[in-house]
Amino acid sequence: MVGNKKLNLEINNVLYDYKLFDTLKSVKLNKSQRKAAKDLGISHTVLNRRIINAEKLLSEKLVVVSNSGSHLTAFALNLLDEYESYERRLVDDNVWTMAGGFVSCEFIRELAKAYHLDDIKIIQTDLETSLDLARKGIVDIVGFDDPVQAYIRNLEPVALGRDKLMLLTHDGDEFNDLSDLNGLKFVEVEGSAQRLAWTTLANYDLDFDIVTSVDSFHEAICMVEQDSTLYTFINNSLSYTYLNTNDILSEDTRHIISALNVKNSVEVESFLNFASHNAQKLTSKFGFEPL
Template identity: 65%
Template structure:
């Protein structure tokens, strides 16, 4: 997966990267396709094909060629104006750091930023797909991964921040002597979370278990378990301080890496993530994470 460093924009169901909008800007400035191509350091045929392809996808004319030169159509001017609005919004936020990801990686970065007195952090705690979409559009600086498989699937190499593991959450205190004691239990699953490690572990031990609810957040899973004595779920050890009845019965089997990607290759972000993965390990242990 390739993460764009510049803004892309979807129009009528088609995603266009910055090259089209840079082309429209150059044409609007020079009033000439040849001069625009020269300014963009591309050939005139390449620029022409770029325009024609976009016009075909949009079923709209983007340029008008006349004896006085080349001008953008009203439609092209409108989409360029919208694009520049988003660009300016990005430019206005360069003094802040925007993070998007799951609840665990976002909390890791939030706590670390507080420890280092970074007050310019914006957190977007969201689902995996939304976080990836924001990264692809260049709207965030850091992309957090609660589960290493999310990065592996897309062949991304994020910076490891710390280790975490899963603990069993129950309505009441239960005595568990071995993983086999989990046989026959009913569970709440948090979609897209590291709980996949728990289900794999139970399956490897050939246990019978039922996933009776699938929810979008840990908060919803915790609420369901707290309201029903027959339900169980797994939560990250780093968030276990919020719950009373937990067990580390499968902690060793569910250890995994929390990581983050420097989306825009920003040198300050790179420095911050390096601190997180090295010097700050003693700090993050206090939040329930393990050393790398």
């Protein structure tokens, strides 16, 4: 670490002090709680209490003791890995970090390749987490899968390309008219542009049922593939990997994929300008429509 930068991490609305993560690092290195405590300059009792308190809050075991010493659990190792990735971000100003939904993240990933931008980290997560990371100064770019999410927050991201929604269907399904969608049961992906589909169906006074909401397209797709009575909408930029799609609502669900230059960086602005202008001839290759 450089200077006195220390990173705390919020998990499920609970803020965990950097001392917990220093403890996990030391236990991992020393494979002994007593040696870890000595290395940190604290008593074994303080270290043990720190671990136990965190385990209670997380409802997860962090350290296990065996004949070979003390070791981090798989949960603790994953937690520490995530923390260290954020920690490295504090001192590595040459590496950009982008957070956002699946669609905008994959779009930025492809655009970064075209821009020959190798040093970029992608965090696919929900919008609230993305914005929270932005407020903490951890990310340089926030991606928006749904343009209204930026609008309602008075943000002005850079438009990158257009997308539309496709109905994910099953073998033998035929949808030739909007009335064919009447009575269908859907899986919703929270925070996505699917709100355009629900609004359109409601405007046409169709009867439909959102039976469950999930966090990711992957989860929604798996549910639909396993149950022939369920349907969902996926972005056209994803649909090339799926055989059974229908464009019955595509004209009503066109929307903009965009990204925000969080820190007003000149370098990031240059990249986003490239993405929104020079790279438009490439967007169709990624399944998007040019602006």
